């Protein structure tokens with residue numbers, strides 16, 4: 434082994450995607466590319482705030498979970514999908530472990546109460562309907578991991594074929610970044626280029642818009658069909674990255690709120706985006722959607738027109754809570770935080786379903802709600818992003834102090 438490398442053994446995957454490894458002296462190194470149970474020779478790249486980080490140079494003792502990455506761009510350094518070296522079933526187990534660990538270490542919950550259940554994996558390839566590309570000399574690609582360098586690609590195996598085609602057939606001109614979106618079930622496509630789209634040349638069916646125009650309020654959107662409904666999605670609005678994933682989330686939220694959806698129940702869809710949960714959950718009488726992004730709130734108002742719904746464009750943390758039976762709260766990666774958790778609890782809801790896209794935020798928010806009188810009853814992992822360490826978690830909390 435090269436003298437500059439360290440021989441370490443991987444114990445478990447951690448949030449962010451590296452493996453927690455220990456050297457012979459028991460010291461921790463977070464190593465990219467290692468899998469639990471493996472012994473690897475790792476190069477230490479950097480040390481920050483006492484945490485050493487490195488990457489695998491050679492696997493000296495492997496595990497059956499290791500597979501050959503399905504995408505050839507991985508060998509060229511593409512940082513888009515960093516878990517392609519693990520089988521998809523193993524990825525789901527690792528993610529459930531990361532969430533369980535966060536609930537104990539960050540949330541202060543007892544181990545296994547509750548256990549983290551994982552839904553069956555969604556197809557890993559050909560499904561993503563949103564992609565963020567880095568652009569270099571008119572071509573799309575993905576950033577190298579922990580680098581500003583770009584690995585140009587002509588195809589992306591995780592992308593829906595409608596986007597895969599866009600990567601190859603679009604000249605992104607002088608743009609520096611581009612977000613590609615499609616409606617898998619409507620065939621509609623969009624390119625949002627940053628900082629502008631002045632010299633972007635895309636196939637004629639594609640809505641092309643610049644970030645500068647979006648910031649100035651340009652009306653640019655596509656539609657998608659999810660849960661039997663049609664959704665308007667504006668360029669500036671969030672939407673789940675794949676329609677089958679959006680449906681899996683809706684199903685998980687529906688299962689976690691079955692007992693309170695009586696037909697006359699009032700629902701707060703907090704961080705409602707374009708109105709996904711408020712519009713797709715059957716068996717609620719009245720919906721209040723709260724969303725801070727004006728474009729998304731406008732989409733939600735259109736998408737929920739056939740529902741007894743009101744959409745408020747506001748910061749959830751600053752919204753004056755009204756009484757509801759059920760809250761579905763799906764905040765951004767930073768989570769609810771103390772103020773918004775207070776608003777959620779202030780609704781007096783019997784059931785809160787928390788949708789989290791970060792394990793640490795999930796644990797923090799579940800603890801904040803537990804401290805406000807809610808019992809954490811179930812935690813379900815929905816793997817919307819196979820081949821990446823990204824998690825989506827649906828937690829059910831039930832009021833006990835009312």
Ligand SMILES: C[S@@+](CC[C@H](N)C(=O)[O-])C[C@H]1O[C@@H](n2cnc3c(N)ncnc32)[C@H](O)[C@@H]1O
Nearest residue numbers: 671704705706709724725726748749763764765
């Ligand atoms: C993860 S997305 C969820 C959207 C929607 N629930 C869905 O599944 O499509 C989070 C949403 O919260 C909105 N948001 C972020 N911070 C907010 C805040 N402080 N108050 C209200 N909405 C916020 C974002 O604009 C985004 O639409």
